[in-house]
Amino acid sequence: MQKLIIVLLFLGLLSCSTSDDGNNILPNVPVNETIFLNLPAYSAMAVTPGTFAYAPGGISGLIIYHTISDNFIAFDRACPHLAPNTCAAMIIEDGINMKCTCDDSKFALELDGTPQSGTPFAARQYRVIKDGNTLIITNF
Numbered sequence: 001m002q003k004l005i006i007v008l009l010f011l012g013l014l015s016c017s018t019s020d021d022g023n024n025i026l027p028n029v030p031v032n033e034t035i036f037l038n039l040p041a042y043s044a045m046a047v048t049p050g051t052f053a054y055a056p057g058g059i060s061g062l063i064i065y066h067t068i069s070d071n072f073i074a075f076d077r078a079c080p081h082l083a084p085n086t087c088a089a090m091i092i093e094d095g096i097n098m099k100c101t102c103d104d105s106k107f108a109l110e111l112d113g114t115p116q117s118g119t120p121f122a123a124r125q126y127r128v129i130k131d132g133n134t135l136i137i138t139n140f
Contacts, residue, residue: 023080023121026059028139031076031126033057035064035135046133052092052109057137058126060089063098064135065109073112074126074137079105081119090123098123 035055037046045051045066055062058076065073079088079100090107093099097116098107105118113123129136 023124025083025121026076026078026080026124027084029059031058031137031139033062033137035137037133037135050095055137058124059084062126062137063090063092063109064128064137067110072128072130072135074128074135075107075109075113076124076126078124079103079119080107080113080115080121080123081105 033055035042037043042053042055042064045053045064049066049068049070052063052065054077055064059078061077063075063077065075067073075090075098077089078084079090079102082088082100082102087102088100090098090100092109093106096109098109098113099105100118103118106116107123108114108116113125115122126137126139129138
């Protein structure tokens with residue numbers, strides 16, 4: 001039993017990483033944003049799964065999505081395969097994909113930002129903690 005616990009602890013340590021996505025193109029910036037869901041800009045997203053909102057933070061802003069499974073996820077709007085610039089802010093194209101406005105690369109919104117075309121890098125995702133009507137979005 002003791003050996004099993006040691007093996008599990010060792011495997012847990014191996015799964016820890018300081019780099020979430022292995023992307024060397026995007027800079028690592030601290031993210032610590034608080035979103036109040038009772039504000040008008042976020043109120044529709046607060047109650048309706050499948051909706052989204054843009055918010056400040058990260059490299060090029062954030063996309064916050066209320067998933068069909070009633071969770072909240074957040075992605076950076078920076079295109080993960082391009083150096084940040086004014087062209088490289090992603091938008092929600094069809095309610096299910098994020099799209100890079102520079103080259104039309106697409107990323108799955110409902111999933112984990114998986115690339116649908118154009119790049120091997122997924123959209124940078126941040127941790128979301130929901131506390132009542134408040135979302136805390138962070139990368140630490």
